[in-house]
Amino acid sequence: MRPTGFLYKCNDCGREYSTFGTLYLCPWCSPGNNNTAPPKGVLKILYDYEHIRKSITDFTDLKDNGFISLLPIDSIKSLPPLRVGNTPLYPLTELDGSRLPFSLRIKDDSQNPTWSFKDRASALVSAFAKEKKLGIIVAASTGNAGSSLAGICASQKQKAVIIVPEKAPLAKLTQIIMYGATLIPVKGTYDEAFELSVKATEEFGWYNRNTAFNPLTIEGKKTVSFELFDQMGKTVPDRIFVSAGDGVIVSGVYKGFEDLIGLNIIDRMPVIVVVQSEKSDNLVRNTGKKEFTVIASTTVADSISVDIPRNFYMAQDFIRKYNGETLTVSDDEILKASRNLSGNTGLFAEPAAATAFAGLLSYMKHGRIPSGSSNVVLLTGGGLKDLKTVGPMLNMPASIDPSIADLKKHLQ
């Protein structure tokens, strides 16, 4: 059991809320929201660090108890029976035959049950719903969050309704149906699917898993930071490359390390390098700007194709507070990075995930990674989820006769 309670704190007005029930956006800030700008009132979950410090001696204590002190649920037994998180961290010492002058590790979150990072958030939302006996969980999704919620709910015998833009990749839609969730494709964008799911929550009383709308999505994603710290021998990396769409994974990574700072387990924040596609850069381009402007997203990396980043303000605050860095890469760089990563490591990532690796390659090209520094690239989803995008890059060989003569000819 968790040793203390927790609070929700509005990222924008700072008001704090204490409730055992469901809470989405800050009731004070959210009435002014509209669909032309990122929502205000996203809530951050706060714990009584001082009290937790008294109940643990070190990080191992936290880990041995499944980090329950830092989760907004009553028991880790409410989490799904599947292995969520605890994904591999692979060291990479060379690229294209050249030894790297710095340390590089790849955190492969495509090894989650539904092959994406989103399982971390779905697991926590599902556990919360189980404890509160909330019947149906709804999510709007570009694909991964929906397929994740569908899979996690199947494992927990919960009902899921997934609302997606009809253009979502086939693999993700297939997953949702195979897991037995109710799939609702809408003629429209992710933002329209999002609005519909919120209305459905109001109309039918369904529990809503929408990213950033439900504060547990940020909380669930932070567990990756605990794992990184643990897997790196209880050290903090210098730099973590994270691809971004809504800014929830970025915020989650920050929140995990912020919790560890709050507990005096670590004393510094890694530099988070936030990477977006040039063709979907609404988070990066608007960071630090007075007015938020939207440019319609057209990137091939569907999971990070976002017009209105749902967690823009929190991500921006984290980036500013902890001196995070931002950059954009071209879609061409993303696809090349995906191939480079696959060929160098055996890890085939979807374009949205390869975006983080493209960010690393761009930093390398411009000499921005100091020798001897320690760096991490976060891979958020597997390549089989979106084969269509890499299709044009493939030179699919023509068939040969099954003879040595033809094989020899082919090999020439």
Ligand SMILES: [Zn+2]
């Ligand atoms: Zn507020």
